[in-house]
Amino acid sequence: MTKQVQKLDHVIIRFAGDSGDGMQLAGDRFTQETAVFGNDLSTLPNFPAEIRAPAGTLPGVSSFQLHFADHDILTPGDAPDVLVAMNPAALKANLKDLPRGADLIVNTDEFTKRNLAKVGYDISPLEDGSLERYNLHAVPITSLTVKALEDFDITRKDAERAKNMFALGMLSWLYGRPAESTRNFLQAKFARKPEIMKANLAAFGAGWNFGETTEAFSVRYEVRPASLAPGTYRNITGNTALAYGLIAASRLAGLPLFLGSYPITPASDVLHELAKHKRFGVRTFQAEDEIASVGAALGAAFGGSLSVTTTSGPGMALKAETVGLAVSVELPLIVCDIQRAGPSTGMPTKTEQADLLMALFGRNGESPVPVIAAASPSDCFHAAIEAARIAVTYRTPVVLLSDGYLANGSEPWRIPDIASLPDLSSAFSFAPSLGEAAGGEAAANGDGEFQPFRRDPATLARPWAVPGTPGLEHRIGGIEKADGSGTISYDPDNHDRMVRLRQAKIDGIAAGIGPLEVDDPDGDARVLVLGWGSTFGSIGAAVRRVRNAGHSVAQAHLRHLNPFPSNLGEVLHRYDKVLVPEINLGQLALLLRGRFLVDVISYNQVRGLPFRAAELAEVIEDVIGHA
Amino acid sequence: MHDGIKEQNGHRLASLALVPRAAGLATKDFKSDQEVRWCPGCGDYAILAAFQAFLPGLEVPRENVVVVSGIGCSSRLPYYVNTYGMHSIHGRAPAIATGLATSRPDLSVWVITGDGDALSIGGNHLIHALRRNVNIKILLFNNRIYGLTKGQYSPTSEQGKVTKSTPFGSLDHPFNPVSLALGAEASFVARSVDSDRKHLTSVLRAAADHQGAAFIEVFQNCPIFNDDAFAPVKDSAGSGQLIRLEHGAPVRFGPGGETGLRFGPFGALEPVPVAEATPGSLITHDTSLADPSYAFALSRLDSADFARTPIGVFRSVDRPSYDSLMAAQIDDARARGGDGDLAALLAGGDTWEVS
Ligand code: SF4
Numbered sequence: 013m014t015k016q017v018q019k020l021d022h023v024i025i026r027f028a029g030d031s032g033d034g035m036q037l038a039g040d041r042f043t044q045e046t047a048v049f050g051n052d053l054s055t056l057p058n059f060p061a062e063i064r065a066p067a068g069t070l071p072g073v074s075s076f077q078l079h080f081a082d083h084d085i086l087t088p089g090d091a092p093d094v095l096v097a098m099n100p101a102a103l104k105a106n107l108k109d110l111p112r113g114a115d116l117i118v119n120t121d122e123f124t125k126r127n128l129a130k131v132g133y134d135i136s137p138l139e140d141g142s143l144e145r146y147n148l149h150a151v152p153i154t155s156l157t158v159k160a161l162e163d164f165d166i167t168r169k170d171a172e173r174a175k176n177m178f179a180l181g182m183l184s185w186l187y188g189r190p191a192e193s194t195r196n197f198l199q200a201k202f203a204r205k206p207e208i209m210k211a212n213l214a215a216f217g218a219g220w221n222f223g224e225t226t227e228a229f230s231v232r233y234e235v236r237p238a239s240l241a242p243g244t245y246r247n248i249t250g251n252t253a254l255a256y257g258l259i260a261a262s263r264l265a266g267l268p269l270f271l272g273s274y275p276i277t278p279a280s281d282v283l284h285e286l287a288k289h290k291r292f293g294v295r296t297f298q299a300e301d302e303i304a305s306v307g308a309a310l311g312a313a314f315g316g317s318l319s320v321t322t323t324s325g326p327g328m329a330l331k332a333e334t335v336g337l338a339v340s341v342e343l344p345l346i347v348c349d350i351q352r353a354g355p356s357t358g359m360p361t362k363t364e365q366a367d368l369l370m371a372l373f374g375r376n377g378e379s380p381v382p383v384i385a386a387a388s389p390s391d392c393f394h395a396a397i398e399a400a401r402i403a404v405t406y407r408t409p410v411v412l413l414s415d416g417y418l419a420n421g422s423e424p425w426r427i428p429d430i431a432s433l434p435d436l437s438s439a440f441s442f443a444p445s446l447g448e449a450a451g452g453e454a455a456a457n458g459d460g461e462f463q464p465f466r467r468d469p470a471t472l473a474r475p476w477a478v479p480g481t482p483g484l485e486h487r488i489g490g491i492e493k494a495d496g497s498g499t500i501s502y503d504p505d506n507h508d509r510m511v512r513l514r515q516a517k518i519d520g521i522a523a524g525i526g527p528l529e530v531d532d533p534d535g536d537a538r539v540l541v542l543g544w545g546s547t548f549g550s551i552g553a554a555v556r557r558v559r560n561a562g563h564s565v566a567q568a569h570l571r572h573l574n575p576f577p578s579n580l581g582e583v584l585h586r587y588d589k590v591l592v593p594e595i596n597l598g599q600l601a602l603l604l605r606g607r608f609l610v611d612v613i614s615y616n617q618v619r620g621l622p623f624r625a626a627e628l629a630e631v632i633e634d635v636i637g638h639a
Numbered sequence: 640m641h642d643g644i645k646e647q648n649g650h651r652l653a654s655l656a657l658v659p660r661a662a663g664l665a666t667k668d669f670k671s672d673q674e675v676r677w678c679p680g681c682g683d684y685a686i687l688a689a690f691q692a693f694l695p696g697l698e699v700p701r702e703n704v705v706v707v708s709g710i711g712c713s714s715r716l717p718y719y720v721n722t723y724g725m726h727s728i729h730g731r732a733p734a735i736a737t738g739l740a741t742s743r744p745d746l747s748v749w750v751i752t753g754d755g756d757a758l759s760i761g762g763n764h765l766i767h768a769l770r771r772n773v774n775i776k777i778l779l780f781n782n783r784i785y786g787l788t789k790g791q792y793s794p795t796s797e798q799g800k801v802t803k804s805t806p807f808g809s810l811d812h813p814f815n816p817v818s819l820a821l822g823a824e825a826s827f828v829a830r831s832v833d834s835d836r837k838h839l840t841s842v843l844r845a846a847a848d849h850q851g852a853a854f855i856e857v858f859q860n861c862p863i864f865n866d867d868a869f870a871p872v873k874d875s876a877g878s879g880q881l882i883r884l885e886h887g888a889p890v891r892f893g894p895g896g897e898t899g900l901r902f903g904p905f906g907a908l909e910p911v912p913v914a915e916a917t918p919g920s921l922i923t924h925d926t927s928l929a930d931p932s933y934a935f936a937l938s939r940l941d942s943a944d945f946a947r948t949p950i951g952v953f954r955s956v957d958r959p960s961y962d963s964l965m966a967a968q969i970d971d972a973r974a975r976g977g978d979g980d981l982a983a984l985l986a987g988g989d990t991w992e993v994s
Contacts, residue, residue, distance in 0.1 A: 048991050193989050239993075246990045256985060263981050270742050290972035292979030295742055295965055300767035304734035307727070307764070311707070311738030314725060315746070319738070337728050426993075427985050479723040479739075479746050482702045487671070487718050489726030490710075499673065500718065 015224075015232045022081035023235055024089035025183065028106045029098030029119075030067055031060055031074040034176035039076025041180055041197060045189035047247040047424050050237030051080040054549065056088035056622065057420045061277065061360045068122075068130045073105040082236040086549035086556075088421065090624040096179055098122060098153070101131045116146040117182070119175070121154035149228045153178055153219075160218035164211045174215035181219025187233050191220065243426040250389035250418035251278070253425065254322075254348060255285035257396025259292050262318045264397065265404055265436035269294045270312035270319045272305035274327060277360040278416040279350040282322045302330035306347065310334055313343040314488075316442060316478035318400060322348040325367050326357065328374065335409050336375040339514065341488040342465075342474045344403035344410075344440075346396070351415040353620045362620025363416035365545050366596035371411040372574050372603075378511045380518040382406070383574040385413040387548035390425035392418060397434060398571070405439040405524070406517055407473045413573070415595075417622050418546045443475035446483030457497065462486055464498040472517035474498075519575050528577040532566035533559070538639045540587040541632060542612070544570040544600055547593055547623060554628035561629075563636050573600070576607070584610045588639045591615060593628060652697065653850040654774055657744040661700035666692045668701060671721040682833035682859035683713055686780060689839045691720060697847055699747050706749045707736040709756035712787050713780035713859070716751045730761025733768035736775045741962045747847070750777040755785050758794040758814050766823035771961040772851040776843075779816055779856050780833075784865035796865075797943045817938040817953060820854040821931045827853035828934065829952040833860060834873055838883075838950065845952050851960040871945040882940065884951030886926045892947070900940075908936045910947065926955040 025042070029035040036057055046053050056077040065072030079089035094115040097103035099122035110116065123136050137143055138150060157178040161171040177198070184191055194216060202209030223229050248256075262269035271294065273283040287296040295312070299305035306321040313319035323331065328349050338345045351367045353359035371383045382402050386395035392414055399412040446462055457463050464486040465474050477484040486498060494501035495509055530540065543551045548569050555567045568583060570576070584590055584604065590612040592601045601614035615631050617623060651660070669691040677683045694704065704722035708714035710729035717724030727735050732750045740748040750768075757765045757779050768775065784802070785791040791804040795816065799808040820828045827849040831839040839857065846853035858869040871880055882892040882900075890900045891913070899921035903909045913921065928934070934954040940947045 044989055048989055050991060050993065242994050244986060244990050244992055246986065246988055259979070259984065260981055268742065270738060272738060289979060289984070290969045291976050292981075292984075293969055293973075295969070297738065297741060297965075299734065299737075300763050303731060304737070304764050304767065307731045307734030308738030308741070310727075311725075311735035311740075312742040313738075314705075314723075314735075315739045315743040317738075317742045333728055334731065341725070427990070430982050430985075479705050479743065480702055482700065485701055485722050487724035487726065489717075489724075490728060491726065 015230060017234050018231050019234050019236070021083065021235070022079065022085065023094065023187065023233065024077065024079045024092045025094045025096070026075055026077040026092035026106060026109075027096045027179070028073060028075040028102035029096075029176070030101065031062070031064060031072050032067060033074070033098045034173070035074050035076050035098065038176040038180040039078060041194045042183060042189065043078055043247060043422060044193050044197070045184060045191070046078065046080045047245070048193050049190055050240075051082065051235055052084045052238040052240060052424060053078060053080040053247070053422075054085055054088045055079070055422045056417065058621075059361055068099055068101055068127045070101050070105050070131055073102050075102070075106060080235060082238050084238060084240065086552040087622065087625055090626050096183065098175070098179070100127050100133055100137075103137065104131045104133070110146060112145045114146055115149065116143060117149045117151060117179075119153035119179070120150045121152045151182070151222070151228055156218065156222060157215050160214055161211045164214070165207050166211050170208060171211065174212050177212045177215040178219035178222070181216040182223045184216075185220040185223035185232070186229060187235065191216070240424065241426060245424045245426055247422050248390050248393075248425040249281075249420055249422040250386065250392040250414055251281035251350070251420070252285055253390050253392040254386070254396050254414060255282050257393035258286065258318075258320055258346070258400070259289055259294065260393070260433060261397045261400035261436060262292065262294070264433055265318055265400060265439070267316065267318040267404070270309060270317035271296045271322065272299050272307070272309035272312070272319070273297070273322045274299050274302045274305045276302070276324045276327050278352055278419045279322045279324050279327070279348065281419065282348065282350070302327040303334060306331040306334040306345075310338050310343060310345055313338070313345050314341075314479070316476070318346075318404070319344065320346040320348065322350065324350050324352045324360070325354045325370070328367060328370055332375050335381065336377065336379050337490045338409040339375070339379045339381060340490050342407045342514075344407050344476070346399045346403050346410055346412060348412045348414065350419045351413060353618070359620050361416060363546065363622065364595050364618060364620065365413075365415060365547070366599065366618065367413065368544075368573060368596065368599040369602070371413060378515060380515050381409050381411055381574065382518055382521055382572070383411045383413065384572050385545035385570070386418055387545065387569055387571065389418050389421050389423050391548075393425075393428075395571070397436070401434060401436055401439055402521055404436060405473065406471055406521060407476055408518065413545055415546050440476060443477040443481065443484055445481045461497075463496045464488065465493055466496045467513070467517075472513060472520055522572075522575040522578045525572050525577055527579040528568050528570065528583055530566050530568045530583055532564070534564040537564040537566035538588040539632070539636050540566040540568060540583070540590045542568050542570065542584075542590055542592050542600075543594070544573055547595065550623035550625050550628055551593060553625035554623070554632055557625060557629040558632045558636070561633070563633065565632055565636060570600070581608045584608050584612070589613060589635055591632060591635050593623060593631070595623070652844075652848040654776070654847050654853075655697065655699060655747055656850070658699050658703050658747050659745060660698050662698050664695040664698075664701065666695060669694045669721050671719050673718045675719050676715065677712060678863050680862040681712070682782065682861065683716065683780065685833045685836065686778070686839065686857055686859060687716055687719055689836050690716075690843065693840050693843045694720075696844070697747060703745060704747050704749070705739060706751060707732045707739065708751040709753075709761055710787070711753040711756045711785075712782075712861070713751055713753040714756060730756055730759070731764060732756070733761065733764040733775070733777065737768055737771070737773045737961075740773050740775050741965055744774070744962055744966060748775045750775050752777060752779050754779065754781045754783060754793045754795040754816070758816060758819070766819070769820055769823040769825040769852050769854060772826050772958050774851055774960045774962050776846045776853045777855065779854070780859040781816060781856050782859045782861035782865055783868050784861050786861050786864055790864035815938055815941055816856040817941070818935060820856075821935045821938060821954060825854045825954065826851045826956050826958045827952070828954045829854070830856045830858070830950045832858045832869065832872060832950060842952065845955065849955055850963070851958055869945070872948050880945050880948055882947055882949040884924050884937070884949050884953065886924055886952065886955075889921060889923045902936070906932060906936060908940055926952045928954075929956055
């Protein structure tokens, strides 16, 4: 049967089901097929915090949204064009996001009286006409899967479990995805269980054939590959990119990588990824708690490792005292905070940007720490290298902010040429043993004694004198140190000087970062939209919409939150209005007002989800209208 | 203690297998230029002196020794030792030392802590460092009081202790640090006394000769806030309250060494006059038993009144250290797959070309 083929420039698909239905896997595979096909894409996994919430209930619904297009895109999309609902709970939880006329694929087998009752449906929505506004495809996915697998020597349960592959096969046919990578994946995943492997392959094939041969789908869609910059691409999530960035930084600096970490959502995948790479000499230490994980990292930093700790908000709270010690002893340390919705436990699997002020100020005393943020999943790679550069150059802890959306979201990534990455080995050197080199003498006082807190005049960094270096034996600690000699000092003037020196060192980092670049293609914009972190995509998409509607608007995005780029004040004053959208209640806005006396307009949502580009575009147009 | 070195004659202490060797160092080389600022008469002075005199015998260059401490009176010690050192945060020294020792097998890493530091705020790190068997040597100065904060009861203070924070007497039941360490799967556990330099030195040496985590409780007198807390033990030369443990020797104590130990019906050790014991029923001390039950039973002989207090090495068993296991995993991965290739890592997984 020949089907009509309809060309589309972009599609947003959402797979939704029970957390045991394998929707994340189906989404991941569809993403991979789409990446290999050459579309640009962006994903948004959304799963419950519970590992297995009761089956068929609303809290147990897990979903995966994928936006793909024949042009470059910036977000996982606002509203799905297609919803795959594997049970009544998935339908109920996601239907409100589905626009009229969208495709709705429903697994009718799961719409039993019992399952309907679990989520409060008295009558099945399949029967009461309430789904008429959608393009409904009612498919008995479970029973078709079981039927397709009846010749396999597997349990009924295993057969039912393959229904996600049936759904994936169906969608893969519908959008003309290349099936090869999924076949390879299944063969590798179930290499030790050949019968399960064959069954999953068969379920995938059955779904594909179902699309091709039945009346359920009259149209097949085509989304042409996007024209991306030439190069080799892969799909990558933020957490994987972060782990790779840390490994790359270790290689670029010529320092062994040490990770101290404690499992916490959504940061654990960085630990998991780094634990695989022993061949790079990576030492991963799963500590007894958050405090020990950062403590061990600091100990390794004292010993000359590129040291990292990874966590999320609650872990940041626990690490604060040790980060303060790192500020005081002036050792390099990378602290990755994969933010999640707070306060307290909050919503562990949902995203938020509300740890900015904690990163800057969440320690006792005057305790300045550089803070940087990643803007997209693949940008986590470059953010990690930048964090390492600042840490080793200035001998300071650095907070790198990512979040749940970046951590689990993915996008195509043009794999960088290693030679194009910065050389971090020239950013620092270990202090040479006394008398061994001119630099060693420079670090000594008149009596030839080592001065562990004598600073480099350019960076104000103190010597990184690692144990094992003869002549540099010294003691460091959290008690205030005398300028230069580093011995304990309670002298009032010395404390005043040291507090100011530590601050000046961090402020001086601004000299080594480029100016904030503003994107203002028309050059006549009166409104600037300024963001930081993971809102880069949604702000960019919203700004595009506004410009397409004929308005001028400027956009800038901050990588460095502390210190700010040195031209930031000047940029802010250049515009009539500055709009600052944040997934918090206005933390960057507070800093901007305090530092630059600019009355920025703060736009905030804290729904545990990224901004929707359409909403943001309305907000921007509104500000432009009043400018 | 230098006699000990001569006996060893070329033998490298077990924890120092990967640490460079240097001879000819003297006690004075390990004294820093910082003025020691403990209260007059504090037991910490004696422990510091014993430690500084013991270090040359390790035959480790000064630059390869690192002393890490937490917060408290005892934790000031690193400032007085002319090696690398870190005076860190309350309770966290074992964690910091873990990162250092795990990433630098060429260092001899010592942790100095106290009863509040190690057993209260840092209890979690202590037990996990011990169970992991990280190659660090932990000296717990137990004075049964908070000194630096001026005299509150500690987790090792006897119940009913009247202090500023417990004017009606403390309610907490204390920890026995040796029992705790044994329960935490420590591979080396010992106890010594600040005033017994010779004994302390021998225990330090045994700890250095142990590959993995070593835990040493040192009874330390705080003359200011808890004076004479250990007086019964110190005056015990003739009173028979101290039980000196020596591997391979029959356990004998009391006046004239006339008392021995045997197992009671439920596994506890009980004192028995040697003359009355049936032949073969008396305990000969063995630190090498894989099962910690015996060492634990020994630790339980201790009581608030110090009626019978064992000192010496309770337990010393071989178990691969955490740092060596981690290094082996890395070596193994490299032996099988070669050194990591960054370009190959980044290009791993499904890739596609855009031209
Ligand atoms: S308070 Fe006690 S433990 Fe602290 S220094 Fe003084 S005597 Fe020593």
